[in-house]
Amino acid sequence: MKNITIVKVGGAVVEDEARLEALLDDFAALEGPKMLVHGGGRRATKVAEALGVESRMVNGRRVTGKDMLDVVTMVYGGLINKDIVARLQARGVNAAGLSGADMDVIRSVRRPVTDGVDFGFVGDVRHVGADRLKMLIDAGITPVLAPLTHDGHGSMLNTNADTIASSAATALVDYYDVTLVFCFEKKGVLRNPDDDDSVIGRITREDYVRYVADGTISGGMMPKIENALNAVDAGVKQVVITLATEIGRHSGTVISK
Numbered sequence: 001m002k003n004i005t006i007v008k009v010g011g012a013v014v015e016d017e018a019r020l021e022a023l024l025d026d027f028a029a030l031e032g033p034k035m036l037v038h039g040g041g042r043r044a045t046k047v048a049e050a051l052g053v054e055s056r057m058v059n060g061r062r063v064t065g066k067d068m069l070d071v072v073t074m075v076y077g078g079l080i081n082k083d084i085v086a087r088l089q090a091r092g093v094n095a096a097g098l099s100g101a102d103m104d105v106i107r108s109v110r111r112p113v114t115d116g117v118d119f120g121f122v123g124d125v126r127h128v129g130a131d132r133l134k135m136l137i138d139a140g141i142t143p144v145l146a147p148l149t150h151d152g153h154g155s156m157l158n159t160n161a162d163t164i165a166s167s168a169a170t171a172l173v174d175y176y177d178v179t180l181v182f183c184f185e186k187k188g189v190l191r192n193p194d195d196d197d198s199v200i201g202r203i204t205r206e207d208y209v210r211y212v213a214d215g216t217i218s219g220g221m222m223p224k225i226e227n228a229l230n231a232v233d234a235g236v237k238q239v240v241i242t243l244a245t246e247i248g249r250h251s252g253t254v255i256s257k
Contacts, residue, residue: 004033004137004176008165009183011039013244014080023183023244024084028091030248033137033176036088036095037145037168039161040080044072047079060220064120064158072158073099076146085144095142100149101156105129106164108149108157123149123157125164128171162224166231166239173235180236182224183244188253189225191216202254205229228255 007027013019027036041062045055048071056063064072081097088095100106100123108123136143145168147161162182169180188199203211208225211217217225228239232255242252 001175001177002033003179004035004172005030005179005181006035006037006165006169006172007181007183007247008037008161009039009244010161011042012185013183014038014040014084015042019244021087023247024087024091026245026248028088028093033142035133035137035143035145035168036084037147037161037165038076038080038084039147040076043080044068044075047071047075058117058119061119061122061160062158063117064122066121069121069156069158073148073156076158077148077156081144081146088142088144093142094140095144096136097144097146099146099156100159100164103129103132104150104152105132105143106145106149106159106167107152108159110151110155110157121155121157123151123159125149125159125167128167130168130171130175133168133172134175162227166227166236169231169236169239170234178236180228180231180239181247182228182239182241183247184241185244187243187246187251188241189217189221199251200253202256204255204257205233225255232257 009023048055053067053071077099085095085097098105107127108125111119111122111124145164147159147164149157149159151157169178172178187196191198191200231239239255240252
C-alpha cells in the first residue's frame with residue numbers, strides 16, 4: 001500500500017500568518033499522497049461579531065444556529081479554504097478545496113439534544129466517501145477539507161475538524177497506510193504544561209489511562225488523544241501530535257498501539 005499523510009491544522013495556526021506560511025511550506029514538501037484538514041473557529045467568531053451574530057460556546061463546542069451556520073459556511077468553506085488552496089497552488093500543490101457536501105465525501109447527522117443543550121446545525125460524522133477521496137488522490141489532487149459536512153437532505157452542518165480528520169483517516173485505511181498528524185501550538189503532549197520541552201515521545205492506550213489517572217493529561221487534550229487512539233484502533237498506522245512547524249521532522253508525540 002502507498003503511504004498517505006493527513007494533516008489537521010487548527011484555527012490558532014490558520015490565524016497566525018507566519019505559522020501558516022511555515023506549515024504550508026512543510027506540507028507542500030511532504031512526499032507522496034497527502035490531505036489537509038483545517039479549522040477556523042477564531043476567524044468565524046470575528047466575522048460573526050462583525051456581522052452582529054452572537055457566538056455561543058458550550059464545553060468548547062460552538063452552538064450553530066441558522067445565522068451562525070451561514071457564517072461558518074462562508075468562513076470555513078470560502079474565506080479560509082480557498083485562501084489555503086490558493087497558497088498551496090502557489091507552492092506547486094494541485095489542491096482542491098472541499099466541504100463534506102462536495103462529491104458527498106462526508107455525510108453527517110444533526111447532533112441530538114444532549115444534556116439539555118441543542119447545538120443546532122452541528123453534525124456528527126456517519127459516512128466518509130473514501131472511494132471518492134481516493135479517486136482525487138490517485139489523480140494527483142490534494143484534498144483540502146473544511147470543517148463542514150452535510151446531512152443528505154439539503155442542509156450543511158458544522159462539524160469538528162479533529163473528527164473530520166480522524167474519520168477520513170479511518171475511512172482510508174483500506175486503501176493506504178495512513179499517518180494522521182494533528183498540528184497545534186505546542187511541541188506535542190507535555191508532561192509539564194509549563195515546560196515546552198517536556199514532550200512525551202509515545203503514548204499507547206495503557207499509557208493514556210495512566211496519564212489521565214495521575215493528572216498528566218487532562219482538559220482539552222483528552223478528546224484529542226481519545227480521537228487518536230480510536231483512529232489507531234481502526235487501522236491508522238500512527239497519529240502524531242506536534243508543533244505546526246514540525247510536521248515533516250518526525251518530532252512530537254506519537255500515538256500508537
